Amino acid sequence: MxxxxxxxxxxxxxxxxxxxxxxxxxxxxxxxxxxxxxxxxxxxxxxxxxxxxxxxxxxxxxxxxxxxxxxxxxxxxxxxxxxxxxxxxxxxxxxxxxxxxxxxxxxxxxxxxxxxxxxxxxxxxxxxxxxxxxxxxxxxxxxxxxxxxxxxxxxxxxxxxxxxxxxxxxxxxxLGIGGLAFALAGQDTVANLFGGVTILVQRPFKLKDRIMVSGVEGYVDELGLRTTQLKSISGEKIQIPNKFFIASTIQNLDDCDYYFGLETFLLHRNTSGDQVDRLLSQLNELRDEHEDVMWCLGVLNGLNEFGMEVQLAYGVHRFQHSEKYFNHLEKKAVVKTFLNRRAYDLLKDNSIKMANPVYLGLRRKEDQ
Known part of the structure; x- marks a missing residue:
């Protein structure tokens, strides 16, 4: 109870x-x-x-x-x-x-x-x-x-x-009483806003362009008044304050006619002139074998006691986001692989050997 x-x-x-x-x-x-x-x-x-x-x-x-x-x-x-x-x-x-x-x-x-x-x-x-x-x-x-x-x-x-x-x-x-303190603290904000307006007016790049600013490279993913968002090759999102676009050099890497590439082959010193002429002519024709190659030029770049240096200069059509490639690196790598593989075939068809590597060594006097 x-x-x-x-x-x-x-x-x-x-x-x-x-x-x-x-x-x-x-x-x-x-x-x-x-x-x-x-x-x-x-x-x-x-x-x-x-x-x-x-x-x-x-x-x-x-x-x-x-x-x-x-x-x-x-x-x-x-x-x-x-x-x-x-x-x-x-x-x-x-x-x-x-x-x-x-x-x-x-x-x-x-x-x-x-x-x-x-x-x-x-x-x-x-x-x-x-x-x-x-x-x-x-x-x-x-x-x-x-x-x-x-x-x-x-x-x-x-x-x-x-x-x-x-x-x-x-x-x-x-807030008005502390306006001076806010103004001093907001200098970067004002600079970023001014940079955003400058980007919109001058338009040094557009969305999806690949740019480099202050050592940072990436695709333009989003434009804002205070910051601009870049997306790196690996997909990382990078926020760049717009004030850097005023004080730094902006390099628009996709605002070009083509991507330049250069391959070098060192031929054996016994290679004849006719073989070299035929090889250079065939290298020039490689541009017709791949749709992404804009131009090709075979060049006899120099002669030395070890052999002949032949270079293949070429241009790759710039990357478009609507293409089959994931990014510009994949496109350049595919073209580079194709041209080197075809160059190997041409060297073999023309019976041209590559120069042997030269090794230099020193022997001690007591070993002689």
Whole structure:
């Protein structure tokens, strides 16, 4: 009986202003809100998306995909706030919870708007730009995307702070007092923005061009006002601050007519003049045997006591991203292998031997 009385007293006790029954109800509703939110997310991914995919329009698919996560978040936030209303809380604490709820809802709505814009940008604006002949819209689209996202986040943050009870005007005034410090700290940002504008105006390169700046080489993957993203040969993404494009030399490696290559063969000194003439003529004709070779030129580069040095100079058509090759290195390697293999065949057909390697050695006097 004593134990039963103690249990009853414990259950009827008040903890932080609320009874244990109120705490159980609030915690239970919070768990229910989270579970229902997860269930809503599962239903959206399993059934609503399936129904949307059966329509011919892409708009409903985009809306369902972009809305599901923010709406589930809103459902859980509202459910948690409703659950806490069962507690007997202090009026000041209730006001803080209401402000926090409004703050979270505003951020979730901002996230929803950003996701919707990203989907529209990706599904419509990018595809529209790909259908045009000019490259200017391809360069401006990443800038537009980053600018709109930044604007939405800033506006959402200001509205969220205002809904949370902060005096946004006072905050901005406080930032104005420290304007000099921010200006000094933002010198690099201003330089990067100026560099981004310079790139858009002068257009020293375009998307997918292979460039080298400040010793860094890569394909231009994305242009922005503050940074430019390069993708290396191995696929690594490199962020280059735009200020380097003003102060450094920019080498557009794909803005060329062809890639130059040179192969050297040292022929045996007993090779006749007729054999050399025939070989040079046949090397010149190799350009017609491979579609990626722009030109070939066989050159008798020099003579010495060891043999004759013949060189094969050639040009390879520059790499296009729509080709069968993965990158420019693969294209150059394929052409290089082909030309060396054909040169080997021509040397063999003309009965031309390569010069033997010469080894030089010194013998000590006592060994003689």
């Amino acid at each position: 004593v134990m039963f009385a103690e249990v009853t007293e414990f259950l009827q006790g008040t903890y932080y202003g609320s009874t244990l029954r109120q705490w159980f109800i609030a915690l239970g509703l919070i768990v229910v809100s989270v579970v229902l939110g997860r269930l809503l997310y599962w239903i959206s991914g399993r059934w609503i998306k399936m129904l949307a995919s059966r329509t011919s329009s892409r708009i409903d698919d985009i809306l369902v995909d972009m809305l599901e996560e923010p709406l589930v978040g809103l459902f859980i936030v509202v459910g948690v706030r409703y659950s806490l209303s069962f507690l007997s809380l202090d009026s000041n604490l209730i006001e803080i919870l209401d402000q926090a709820t409004r703050f979270a809802i505003t951020l979730l709505i901002t996230w929803l708007l950003v996701r919707l814009y990203d989907a529209v940008h990706r599904e419509y604006l990018v595809k529209l730009a790909e259908g045009t002949e000019t490259d200017l819209d391809d360069q401006l689209l990443p800038v537009l995307r980053n600018g709109v996202r930044f604007l939405l986040f800033v506006l959402g943050g200001v509205v969220a702070l205002n809904n949370a009870g902060f005096d946004v005007g006072a905050v901005l005034a406080g």
